[in-house]
Amino acid sequence: MPEYKDIPDIELIAEIARFKSRALEELYDRYSPIVYTVAKKIAPDDKAAEEVVVDVFSLVWQKAGEIDFTKNCVYTWLITLTRNRAIDLLKRSRSPEATLDYYDAEYIDTFIMPHISHEIDNYDLKHIEKNKKRIENALDKLTDAQKYVIHLAYYEGYNINEISDKLGIPIETVRTKVYTALNTLNENFEAEL
Template sequence: MAASDDDSNVLLVDIARGSRDAFDRFYELHAGLAFGVVLRVVRDRALAEDILQDVFVKVWRSAGQFDRNRSAATTWLVTIARNAAIDNVRRSQRRVMTTQINEWNGGNDKSSEDEMMITDDKRVLAICLDELEGKQRWAVGKAYLEGFTYQELAVAMDAPLNTVRSWLRRSLHRLRLCLEERQL
């Protein structure tokens, strides 16, 4: 049974006041929608179920921040679900990148030829990173090696969130072009 946006907005107000019944009803009405959003991003049913739980924990904790003048309840929920799924994907990508970098830095079973190639790859990567401007280079390192979120970077850099996103997107594009030129 579908609820109107007005009904969902009222449920969020009640959730903000601590109503467990309102939360249960909101979940019943919108879990399918949120699950679908998450599943489209992560493409793994079990992982999507875990993320869905986190999404609704955030709904419970953040319902007081919902502003019906800015968006409908379903839009707010979809945004939370999408961001949670994307954050999960980014964390996974960071783990893969960190593992690869750690493999470059370690591993005793590599031949001397492998070691030379890895050293050369690291040198090329360092050259390409050095071609980025200071703030952008710092942001790329923090985001992809240390796991900072866009929001954390925006706060640390005292810059608007969308500006940080643009910096990272352009920086990664320039980094990719540089690495392709050097065939890394």
Template sequence: MGSAQLTKTNSNDFELLQRVMKRDSKALEALYDKYSPLLFTLIRRIVKDDKLAEEVLADVFVIIWQKTNLYNFDYKNVFTWIVLLTKNKAVDTLRRRNGFAKVEYSDEYENNFIIPTVYDYNEFGFEEALNKSEQLKSAISKLTEAQRYVLQLAFFEGMTQSEIAAKLKIPLPTVKSKLTVALNSLKEKMNSEEV
């Protein structure tokens, strides 16, 4: 996808989200039609259950309908916001199903921990990773199996470092070290592929 087409897509999505904020159900339907297959795949990879993935997907679009006012309209990449929202909701749902959530789910919780902020985009370099998805897939495939597994547990299954340590029956410092090595290796592989 060229940068002109990407800009056009971002612009169309931005207009659709503005219409959703004005309670235009056709705009929400257009976003659903456009992104639900991708989002369902992302959710299913996290929750590993089709029925639960369908529930989470429905919840995501209810949140978009009800909370579009929390989107920072200065930030024009709607796709990134929707993907982060979806990831956050799926990981939270999985954590709750597995009994790891300690905080009650409420409107305030949703606003603070499920709905992405600009900080979320910048902290994880998420938008850059989306724009470089093929390069990222290639770099991940070159990691060792152990490195891929630890990254999967942390980023796709939403486990904390303590939970990973308990699951793998290894000390917490070892998990921290494995994650650091895996992320550094991934960064190195991503940088070497840019050249």
């Protein structure tokens, strides 16, 4: 795929939207390690993690043409899509109630497809790799409680009510804790420059 090797993510996704299979293959080669890693971190088992990877790239193929990536970030979109699908499988494995939700087109559009702010910086994988140390340091500076809240929400897929039950603290407190944790992380990240 030499013709796609050096093109930016946003152009690559535009080619995928035109059903250029080689462009999708290039995207797979670029992103499959991080997508697989996220899927493995969240999904209940290895088999489910592989299912997540297959679903993510299938959805990219089907939906790339429907999204305006000039107001989006391919990296954030792809990681959020992976996280959403993996959390969905995790919740289904964890709670019989979640299995009552049918995995149909409407469900996918509402709960699986990422809804990213149209005011977002368009970073690519290289930029993220460059900033890996910054995010690591920013995370290290959080308190253990802040790290735990972020972990429960982002990787374990617990919602605010469930975190409240799990930690035995009021819902309002959890809301504030999530807000404080993310904003402190953001401040730490900015300060790492």
